[in-house]
Every structure is written in structure tokens, then in C-alpha cells.
Amino acid sequence: MFKSYSTQLAGRELTIETGKIAGLANGSVVVRYGDTVVMVNVTASKEPKEGIDFFPLSVDYEEKLYAVGKIPGSFTKREGKPTDKAILTSRAIDRPIRPLFPKDFRNDVCVVATVLSVEQDNSPEVCGMIGASAALSISDIPFGGPTAAVAVGWVDGEIVINPTVEQREKSRLTATIAGTKDKITMIEAGADEIPNEKMLEAIKLAHVEIKNICDFISNIANEIGKTKFEYKSFAVDKEFYEDIEKNFKDRMYKDVQAKEKEERDKNIEKITEDIISYVTEKYGEDAVDERKNDISESIHDLEKACVREMILEEHKRPDGRKIDEIRPLSCEIDVLPRVHGSAIFTRGQTQVMSVATLGMKSEEQMLDGIDEEESKRYMHQYNFPSYSVGEARPSRGPGRREVGHGALAEKALISVLPSEEEFPYSIRVVSEVLSSNGSTSQASICGSTLALMAAGVPIKKPVAGISTGLVTDKENKDRYVMITDIQGIEDFFGDMDFKVGGTKDGITAIQVDIKIDGLTYDIIEEAFDRTKVARDYILDEIMNPVISEPRPEISKYAPKIITSKISVDKIKDVIGPGGKMINKIIEETGVKVDIEDDGTVCVYSDNSDNGQKAMKMIEEIAREIEVGGIYDGVVSKIMSFGAFIDIGGGKEGLLHISKISNKRVEKVEDVLSIGDTVTVKVYEIDHQGRINLSMKDLEKTDEWE
Numbered sequence: 001m002f003k004s005y006s007t008q009l010a011g012r013e014l015t016i017e018t019g020k021i022a023g024l025a026n027g028s029v030v031v032r033y034g035d036t037v038v039m040v041n042v043t044a045s046k047e048p049k050e051g052i053d054f055f056p057l058s059v060d061y062e063e064k065l066y067a068v069g070k071i072p073g074s075f076t077k078r079e080g081k082p083t084d085k086a087i088l089t090s091r092a093i094d095r096p097i098r099p100l101f102p103k104d105f106r107n108d109v110c111v112v113a114t115v116l117s118v119e120q121d122n123s124p125e126v127c128g129m130i131g132a133s134a135a136l137s138i139s140d141i142p143f144g145g146p147t148a149a150v151a152v153g154w155v156d157g158e159i160v161i162n163p164t165v166e167q168r169e170k171s172r173l174t175a176t177i178a179g180t181k182d183k184i185t186m187i188e189a190g191a192d193e194i195p196n197e198k199m200l201e202a203i204k205l206a207h208v209e210i211k212n213i214c215d216f217i218s219n220i221a222n223e224i225g226k227t228k229f230e231y232k233s234f235a236v237d238k239e240f241y242e243d244i245e246k247n248f249k250d251r252m253y254k255d256v257q258a259k260e261k262e263e264r265d266k267n268i269e270k271i272t273e274d275i276i277s278y279v280t281e282k283y284g285e286d287a288v289d290e291r292k293n294d295i296s297e298s299i300h301d302l303e304k305a306c307v308r309e310m311i312l313e314e315h316k317r318p319d320g321r322k323i324d325e326i327r328p329l330s331c332e333i334d335v336l337p338r339v340h341g342s343a344i345f346t347r348g349q350t351q352v353m354s355v356a357t358l359g360m361k362s363e364e365q366m367l368d369g370i371d372e373e374e375s376k377r378y379m380h381q382y383n384f385p386s387y388s389v390g391e392a393r394p395s396r397g398p399g400r401r402e403v404g405h406g407a408l409a410e411k412a413l414i415s416v417l418p419s420e421e422e423f424p425y426s427i428r429v430v431s432e433v434l435s436s437n438g439s440t441s442q443a444s445i446c447g448s449t450l451a452l453m454a455a456g457v458p459i460k461k462p463v464a465g466i467s468t469g470l471v472t473d474k475e476n477k478d479r480y481v482m483i484t485d486i487q488g489i490e491d492f493f494g495d496m497d498f499k500v501g502g503t504k505d506g507i508t509a510i511q512v513d514i515k516i517d518g519l520t521y522d523i524i525e526e527a528f529d530r531t532k533v534a535r536d537y538i539l540d541e542i543m544n545p546v547i548s549e550p551r552p553e554i555s556k557y558a559p560k561i562i563t564s565k566i567s568v569d570k571i572k573d574v575i576g577p578g579g580k581m582i583n584k585i586i587e588e589t590g591v592k593v594d595i596e597d598d599g600t601v602c603v604y605s606d607n608s609d610n611g612q613k614a615m616k617m618i619e620e621i622a623r624e625i626e627v628g629g630i631y632d633g634v635v636s637k638i639m640s641f642g643a644f645i646d647i648g649g650g651k652e653g654l655l656h657i658s659k660i661s662n663k664r665v666e667k668v669e670d671v672l673s674i675g676d677t678v679t680v681k682v683y684e685i686d687h688q689g690r691i692n693l694s695m696k697d698l699e700k701t702d703e704w705e
């Protein structure tokens with residue numbers, strides 16, 4: 001039966017409809033926010049997926065270009081692989097809902113958010129996040145929601161919920177905040193050096209709207225929600241786990257306390273072998289296969305319990321650090337000889353090499369998505385090869401994690417980049433993870449800052465990144481320990497990865513992954529304080545001694561740019577029919593040329609002389625020929641009635657025989673030859689645009705003398 005429910009979100013009507021379409025899905029809703037329409041369908045398999053030790057949730061955010069009246073630009077004219085924006089939105093939908101499913105649930109769950117119509121003032125991403133929560137809440141799939149989400153901006157000193165396009169253009173903050181009625185479950189933000197207290201204020205104001213939407217969804221679920229289905233639990237057998245714990249906890253507690261990841265991994269491999277031997281001896285050989293899940297889950301849970309107990313009870317970490325102690329740090333620049341800028345940043349066993357490349361403005365990335373952004377000049381890409389974690393897997397290209405980490409580093413740095421007017425280059429930074437033991441995305445931020453400064457990119461301020469982790473007491477949720485600079489094992493067994501990038505003056509990026517039911521304001525505030533102290537230390541003590549400000553000149557291997565401005569009316573003349581004129585300039589000088597619609601001309605060249613030559617040729621073509629103007633030219637053709645003079649820029653004028661000299665000229669050839677350089681004056685441009693020239697008007701006479 002069709003149902004429609006409406007409420008207000010940021011002063012605009014939000015409607016959730018269900019019961020009209022997609023009747024075979026476990027849960028289906030259509031979210032309308034203004035003219036933005038997003039359909040969300042959720043389904044679950046009837047049986048669990050065997051042989052896995054995780055919850056198989058998949059989330060897909062599908063951008064349909066018909067939603068904004070576009071035909072795809074591909075050869076097939078179909079939507080292809082998801083855009084980076086769609087991947088990031090899929091991750092944003094996933095992260096708040098994943099912790100709210102039962103821990104022992106192993107059925108496949110698919111969430112598909114399809115964008116059907118877009119009004120740019122009303123975010124389809126927010127609709128997708130709200131729709132996923134609503135569809136799961138009314139479905140029969142076990143789910144502990146609801147959650148809700150809003151976009152947040154900071155415009156003219158005011159926090160704005162779900163800002164419009166006009167407001168987003170002026171906003172110093174682009175954030176997506178998600179939460180339950182009680183806590184914050186996700187933060188994703190890019191910012192222009194926002195102070196900690198202002199960011200916390202934005203989160204609190206966002207939570208007010210989130211609570212209202214959660215109540216709205218709860219009311220819908222209470223009225224029409226299905227009864228949640230029973231599922232096969234994959235929780236470990238309690239008695240079996242207690243047996244393993246009793247016999248191996250003391251050893252596990254000791255084995256996880258290894259400073260180096262390789263040593264700890266070997267310890268876990270050995271204790272795993274011994275536990276299997278113990279199970280075989282006590283329960284029989286068949287028990288190993290029969291209790292395969294119980295064995296693996298027990299080892300995992302025991303290692304997790306030891307790590308968490310160590311941190312929570314003793315304030316002690318696996319590698320011996322204090323709870324607020326950062327791993328050993330180092331960095332260096334100019335590690336590659338011919339690239340435009342390079343750096344390596346090392347944090348314990350995590351090591352990232354970042355490489356900066358400068359290019360033409362026309363080399364910026366073109367975007368074919370559903371929002372109004374059609375291109376971007378700054379591209380940050382992150383690669384995570386298998387060798388970085390000591391594994392032997394072939395490379396399959398960037399996955400969702402790589403796209404997400406690259407986007408985080410991009411957000412962290414974009415606010416400190418120079419404007420196009422100040423620095424008319426496209427900029428690409430690639431972060432190659434060389435070794436990984438946690439916080440590779442934050443090492444990417446630090447390394448990329450160094451690479452940009454080494455390349456001579458005039459960034460406003462250096463940026464550093466750091467993450468904090470969390471271990472909470474399951475019995476007393478108000479009791480927790482926060483740790484600074486988490487390594488892999490602390491991320492894996494902890495409750496939070498709170499990543500913050502920023503300058504000494506404020507936050508530029510946030511990404512928060514949470515494995516529990518949410519964060520309190522006190523935890524968020526402490527995370528901001530901890531990351532600020534750590535960022536300042538990294539900037540002052542580690543990065544600044546290596547390079548504290550951008551180099552005054554760009555790399556000698558980067559293209560040099562000469563810029564100028566020509567009349568918009570002259571662009572077609574510079575390009576010429578079929579690109580004839582501009583191609584001639586490029587062939588003669590070996591440069592590359594960008595011409596913007598506003599008449600801005602950028603010449604890129606490895607040789608400054610060639611660059612200057614090319615710009616002179618362009619300016620000559622674009623030069624306005626005016627009556628009374630005096631120009632140097634070359635005789636290009638001689639006729640009986642006069643000579644044609646090339647005055648540059650593809651312009652020719654007629655020098656009539658009567659205008660050659662004050663003295664009588666019998667034949668043009670008596671005075672001029674093809675190839676002669678002459679100085680002429682324009683005395684007339686007729687209604688057809690023909691240019692008439694004179695030499696005699698420039699000759700001295702007795703009257704002038």
C-alpha cells in the first residue's frame with residue numbers, strides 16, 4: 001500500500017514514499033527533497049554466506065545522468081563505472097549503517113541508492129543516506145537504526161544546514177555529518193582552516209536536525225515496519241571460547257606486545273598453530289573442520305580482548321608507546337631526480353612517497369557527473385599496492401578504499417592551494433604507499449605537502465595529518481581511552497579511526513570511521529584537541545626543518561608559464577580556421593598553449609625564449625589594428641598598383657603606389673622588393689575591413705622640420 005510521509009529539513013520539505021514501486025525488495029523508499037528524487041532499495045539473502053568472518057554489506061550509489069538531463073559521453077552512451085563522487089557517497093552511506101547490524105549476522109545485504117532527479121540546491125547524497133536508513137528501518141532486515149545525515153556549511157560566519165548552491169560557493173566548510181538520535185556516527189569534511197570549536201559547533205547543530213529525522217524515520221517504521229527476520233547466528237560458541245581463553249590468554253597478552261608488525265604476525269601465526277593442535281588433541285581431528293569458524297573467531301576475539309584490555313586497563317599499547325605518544329617520524333624531499341616535486345614521509349612502519357606533477361590548465365580532470373562541477377585542477381590519487389603489507393597479490397587498480405583515502409588527502413590540501421590566477425597550473429599528486437602499518441592517509445597528507453612545496457607550488461601554509469583511536473568499555477560506555485597516532489592493530493581492534501588534517505591555524509579535512517554505535521560530543525572534542533597538538537608537533541619538529549615554505553621557483557623540469565590577456569573577439573583569429581594559426585605557432589616554437597573563454601592565454605614551455613616568441617606571435621595576431629596606428633611589416637606581394645604588406649597576426653594591408661613616397665614612384669619594384677621590412681601607417685580601414693596603408697605619411701617634410 002502506498003504511503004507518503006513528510007517533514008521539514010533545513011526549512012524545506014522532505015518526503016519519504018513507500019509501497020508504490022520495487023515491491024519485491026525487502027525495503028524500498030523514494031526520498032523527495034525539493035525536485036531531488038532518490039530511490040533506495042535494500043535486499044538481503046535468505047541464507048548466510050558461508051566461509052567468511054565478516055558481515056557482507058555492499059552499498060552502491062548510482063548516478064543516472066538523465067537525472068540532470070545529460071546523455072553519457074561514452075561510446076556506448078551508458079553510465080559506466082561509478083565516478084569518484086559516487087564511490088565516496090557509497091562509502092558515506094555505508095559507514096554510519098554498518099556498525100548497526102548484528103555482529104553475528106552473515107547474510108548478504110545490498111543497499112542500492114539510485115539518483116532519479118537532481119535539483120542542485122538539494123543534495124542527493126543526503127537523500128541517499130536518509131533513504132538507506134529509512135529503507136532498512138521499515139524492512140525485515142535486522143538493523144539497529146535509524147540514522148540520518150545532513151550537509152553542513154559555514155557561510156559568512158554562520159553555520160548552515162544543507163546549504164544551497166549559492167551558499168556552497170561561499171562556504172568555508174563542506175561537511176557531511178551522520179548520526180543516530182543519541183550519537184554522531186560519521187564525519188566527512190573539507191574545510192578552510194576551521195577552528196576546533198567552530199567545527200564542534202557545526203557538528204552539534206547538525207545533530208539537532210539529525211535527531212528530528214531519526215524521530216521521523218522511527219515513526220514511519222513503527223507504523224509500517226516489517227518484523228525483523230530470524231537469522232543464523234555466527235557468534236562463537238561461548239564455552240569453546242572460554243576454553244581457549246583460559247589456556248592461551250596469558251600467552252596472547254604477551255605475544256601481541258611486539259614493537260614490530262612482522263614479529264607480532266609471527267607470534268600470532270605460532271599461537272594459532274598451537275591452538276589448532278590443542279583443539280585437535282582435546283576434541284579430535286574432525287573438530288578442526290567442524291569448528292573452523294569457532295577457532296578463527298576465538299583467536300580473533302582473544303587477540304582483540306588482549307589489545308583492548310591492555311589499552312583500557314593499563315594505558316599500555318602493543319608497541320610500548322604512551323597513549324598520546326606518536327611513532328618515530330622522519331621525512332625527506334627530492335627523492336626522485338626528474339619529477340617536479342617528491343617526498344617520503346615515514347611514521348613508524350608506515351611509509352608513503354608523494355610525487356607532484358604540474359601541467360597545463362587544459363590537463364585538468366574533466367568530470368561527467370550529476371553535480372555542477374565539470375572539472376578540477378587539483379587531483380590527488382592514492383595507491384595501496386599489496387607489497388606495502390607484505391602480501392603477494394596482483395594489482396587490480398584502485399578500489400573504494402584508495403579512492404576514499406585519495407579524496408581525504410585532496411580535501412586536506414585544496415584549501416591551501418594558490419588560485420588559478422596566482423598559479424595557472426593543473427596539479428596532480430600521487431601518493432604511493434610503500435609500507436603500511438596504519439595511518440597511510442595521514443602520511444599521504446604530510447608527504448604531499450612536502451612534495452608540493454619542493455615543486456615550488458606556492459601553498460599558503462603546510463598541512464599535516466594525524467589520527468586518533470578509541471577503546472571503550474563495553475560494560476560502561478562512558479569509560480574510554482583515546483590513543484594518538486594509531487597503528488594497524490589498534491585500528492583493527494579499536495572502536496574509532498578519527499582522521500584530521502590541518503594547518504597550525506585550523507582544520508582542513510576530517511574523516512571518521514566508527515565501529516561502535518556512535519561518539520559523544522566529549523569524545524569528538526577530545527579528538528580535536530589531541531589531533532591539534534599532534535599536528536603542531538609534526539609541522540614544527542618534523543616537516544619544517546626539512547622544508548618550511550614553498551621554493552621560490554618551480555622545478556626546472558616543470559613547464560614554465562607565460563600569461564597574457566587578449567580580446568575575446570580575437571580568440572578566433574589566434575586559433576585560425578581549423579586551428580591553422582595556433583598550430584603554426586606550436587610547430588614553430590614547440591610550446592603548448594591554453595586559451596580560456598575570457599581571453600586569458602597561457603603559454604607553457606620548457607624554454608623561456610620559445611615561450612616569449614610564441615606569446616609575441618599570439619599578441620601580434622590579437623593586436624587591434626587601428627586607424628592612425630604605426631606598424632612594422634613585411635612586403636608579401638607586389639602588384640602594378642601597389643604592394644601588400646604583412647603587418648603581423650595574419651593581417652595584410654594594401655600600400656597603394658601613390659602612398660609609397662612623397663616623390664613620384666613609376667614602378668613599385670623601383671622602391672620595394674618582396675621580403676623588405678617597412679614601417680607603415682594605417683590611414684583607413686574601410687567598411688569591408690580592408691586595411692589601407694601609407695609610407696609617405698611618415699616621411700619628413702620641410703613643413704614638419
